[in-house]
Amino acid sequence: MPYAPEQDPVLTLTTGPVDAYAAVLRGLARPVLYDYDPAFQLTYERVVADKLRRALRSAGVPVLLHGEPVLGLEAAAASLIRRGDVVLNLVSGVYGKGFGFWAKRYCAELIELEVPYDEAIDPGAVEAQLRARPDIAVVAVCHHDTPSGTINPVREIGAVVAAHGAQLIVDAVSSFGGMDVDPESCKADIFVTGPNKCLGCPPALSILGVSDRAWARLKANPDAPRASMLSILDWEDAWRRDAPFPFTPSVAEVNGLEAALDLYLGEGPERVWARHAGTAAACRAGVQAMGLKLWPAREAIASPTATAVRTPEGVDEAALRAAARARYGVVFSSGRGETLGRLTRIGHMGPTAQPIHAATAVMALGGALAAQGVRVDVGAGAAAAMAAIDGEG
Ligand SMILES: *Cc1c(COP(=O)(O)O)cnc(C)c1O
DSSP states (O other): OOSOTTSOOSEEOOSSSOOOOHHHHHHHTSOOOOTTSHHHHHHHHIIIIIIIHHHHTOSSOOEEESSOTHHHHHHHHHHHOOTTOEEEEEESSHHHHHHHHHHHHHOSEEEEEEOOTTSOOOHHHHHHHHHHOTTEEEEEEESEETTTTEEOOHHHHHHHHHHHTOEEEEEOTTTBTTBSOOTTTTTOSEEEEOTTSTTOOOSOOEEEEEOHHHHHHHHHOTTSOOSSTTOSGGGTTTTSTTSOOSSOOOHHHHHHHHHHHHHHHHHOHHHHHHHHHHHHHHHHHHHHHTTOOBSSSSGGGBOSSEEEEEOOTTOOHHHHHHHHHHHHOEEOEEOOGGGTTTEEEEEOOGGGOOHHHHHHHHHHHHHHHHHTTOOOOHHHHHHHHHHHHTTOO
16 A cells, blocks of 8 residues: 555544644744743733634633643533532533533533434524523533534524523534634633644644633632642633743643634634635535535534545445555544444644645545445546535535
8 A cells, every 4th residue: 555554644634633734833843932931921921812812702811721622621611510500511422422421520410402413402402401490500512513523503502591691611622713603602601622623733722711700600619620730710810921820831832822823813714714614515515426425414514624424334434544544645534432433524624624625535535435345436526526616516
């Protein structure tokens, strides 16, 4: 096979970790300063209070936690949920379900509203659940449940939750930066994302948008972590140039994030989102024209940052991805948990959200399937992807 396992692949079209922008790699390569050097303190303030705040379109100053976004999600559960709380967890996939395991650790009662993993949450069902249980204090939802490639209507869910008066935790790790979503538009009290998906950085940081209401709840929660890796409270003022850091921040990663934010704000968020949406649309067109089925039950809920393709009957999904890598040097993501073995995911995140990569993905996936003995029309797939790219789709 032309691409040996010990050789780097040609193209990483995954859903995380994703390929990083060249400018981000240059940012990471900047000198590693002492965290209390005034130049780094100024950088930290500029990145968090100016650039990140503008990217999040947030009134308040966001928070950086220094570990990949699972840290931010667990910290949100540990900090916002009080011992006596009733929590409603909305589950449409593996990440939504996973949040419930953390929530259970901190609350008195966990209620789950679960739909099949190729579906999306209905805001009407959330409203009915909240009406049935007025004591629900915290609601959690995953915006883009990545292992399914499906999008939940967080704007509508946020409006329902806000009207009820509960606080909302949104996992927007794999959607923020690739589509129109921000903490205020979905009325999130804690909005968790990271630089390692659509912003095109390596995994290492968590980004949190925290509402005024959430800060008040955190401060009133005697069990909210302090002096801990899971503490959000410890980092509230750390962005100020003259404030101490609770512990050493990830200096190089902050420089990488600054480069990513410069790209994002420089290109313009609307253009970045259009690039992600256009790549996903071309990919969906190609995949379906080739004779394959999308995993999402309806195209309307398919993610603009990842395309999940149903594995044809009788195909070994791991062998399929291995063939794409060995034959073409193209890497795709597997499913996870319940979706493992049942779908293949093509990421459109950060630097890979370029329409031409959709055509490459379709051809590599099609070629790998043909090598498995599946009858697919690779030519029709490529033509449909190109037609979508050229605006004839
Ligand atoms: C990537 C991702 C995270 C971070 O989790 P990892 O599995 O450690 O990468 C959290 N939530 C969602 C929706 C993600 O896509």
